[in-house]
Amino acid sequence: MYVTLEYYVTAIVCLITAFVIHRIYYKEKVKNQTSISISGIKWFGFAIFLWGFGALMNIILVQLVDIEKTNKIVIYLGVFISLTNSLSILLSLPSIEHQRERNIMVRLVQRFSEKEFVTLFSGVLLMIAFVFIVASYSNTEISNNFIWLIDIPISLIVAFALLNELSKAFANRAMKFMVVPCFLLFVLIVIAVTHRIIPQDKMLGYIDQEFWSLLGVITGVSFKFLFILLFSILLYSWKFLSEKELKQxxxxxxxxxxxxxxxxxxxxxxxxxxxxxxxxxxxxxxxxxxxxxxxxxxxxxIALSDRQKEVLGNLGICGSSKSYTEIAEAMNISLDGFQTHIYQIKKVLKISGADGKEQLITFAKTNELLKYASIQHKSTD
Structure with missing residues (x-):
């Protein structure tokens, strides 16, 4: 029952989360198609999707098709999805921004293009997996837990690299307290991985069977949810602090x-x-x-709102040739509303005097705010 509950919860939460993340990815891609961080959002989202997809496949095979969860086909599928998930996380690590030295795994990923690394990773693991499948498929004496040995070393290496990069990223953002949940994520992954390779009958002499199953479900669900939480925090901090970090x-x-x-x-x-x-x-x-x-x-x-940045961007582009009234009409807002924004911006920037408009235009151009403009200036011949 616990395992079935884990499958349903994981499938629902991870698939919904993956959908939301990929919507964010496509929106950000339109704004900046060359950013490494945008690529990281894609791979993080794909890793979460694979968890949900794996749980969904287990529901279909075990609950609907009525295949035993210990069947080697189910185990092989689980190992394949886990390895693909590890590959996605590895490809996402270079997008975690910080100013410190990169982990050796990240440096290895950065040596290759995404296509080259996927080919290399897949080629090596397919050769190893082929040997395991040939040796275990028709041999009933080989435990299903033994098959997971293909995935265990990769999962632990990826977990350590993820811990290392997340800790550095949060420390770089003055969020050192996040090191604790990052380390907790690593511990939960280690426990979940250990739970896979230790046969249940070997633990009956030490731990109650129901508790052993419950432990596997709790750690399996917890590390996925904690991963999603940490990624969401990292995405939030990247989204709202990236401009300030670039200036810093x-x-x-x-x-x-x-x-x-x-x-x-x-x-x-x-x-x-x-x-x-x-x-x-x-x-x-x-x-x-x-x-x-x-x-x-x-x-x-200076902390300006998105609307104030838009006003400054439009003023920087059209302010020299258009009046406040014309710009307000182009933005589909009232003149009073536009002038209120101007007043608040002047107050934040401490701008006063008769040449206030010229000062705002100069500030917009100097601080690269023209990219926030929502209207285009049509030059006249």
Whole structure:
């Protein structure tokens, strides 16, 4: 009964979740077709789909077709789906963004294109699986638990790589407390994997049969749900913090350049005061970097809503040739509503004076807000 409940819960939750994730993937793909993170959403969603598909196949084979769940065909199908799931997770790992050193498995995946890695992974495992199938299919003395040995090492390696990458990603986002659920996910996967390879009759002398079955169901469902939860949190943080992280990364690069220029400046002053022209040039570059850093620091502290970004984007494109009334009409909002947005934006940006409109246009162009524009400026000949 517990196993049947696990199949139904896993199939319903994972298939619905996979559908939602793939809807998110297609929407994000339209906005940015080259992003590695977008590809990661696809592979994470496919991994969750495989869990749901595997549970659905077990319901069909065991409940409807009335095949024993210990039948080798059912076991072979489960191993195949699990290996495909591991492949999907491996392909998704490079999309987990952080500034720390990559895990060795991620570096291995990054050496190949997606097509090359799928071919390599499938080729190696198909050869190993062929040997297992030939040896076990007609041999009744070989336990079904032995067949899972094809999948166990891969699952553990993937689980460790996932733990490593998730921990680094959350730490990079100042969410170090998420290391605990990441480690819990790893532990649950290890328990679920161990439960597969240990025959039930071997545990009857130590643990009650009902408790052993319940343990397998709880860990099997729990690690899938925790995986979905962690991915959702990671997706949320990527979705809403990616722009700020990009600016922060650029800020760090510019800060590093500033320090390098300061060191060069100091060495030149000490070495030869006659190189005044060189020193003047370096000082000018330092000043430019400081201004840019100041601008970036200010922009990272400014939190604009999507609607305010759209207003600024439209103003940046059309503001020089259109009035507020014309832009408001193009956006299908009232003039009062548009001016309210302008007032709130000026308040956030601390802009005042008669040239407020020009300042807003300059800010929109400088901070790359034109991409949020919802109307297009039609130039006149």
């Amino acid at each position: 990364t650029e800020l760090e690069i510019l800060t590093t350049k500033k320090e390098e220029l300061l060191n060069q400046n100091q060495k030149l002053v000490i070495a030869n005061e006659s190189h005044l022209d060189t020193i003047t040039t370096l000082q000018r570059r330092l000043k430019e970097n400081e201004l840019k850093i100041s601008s970036l620091e200010e922009s990272t502290r």
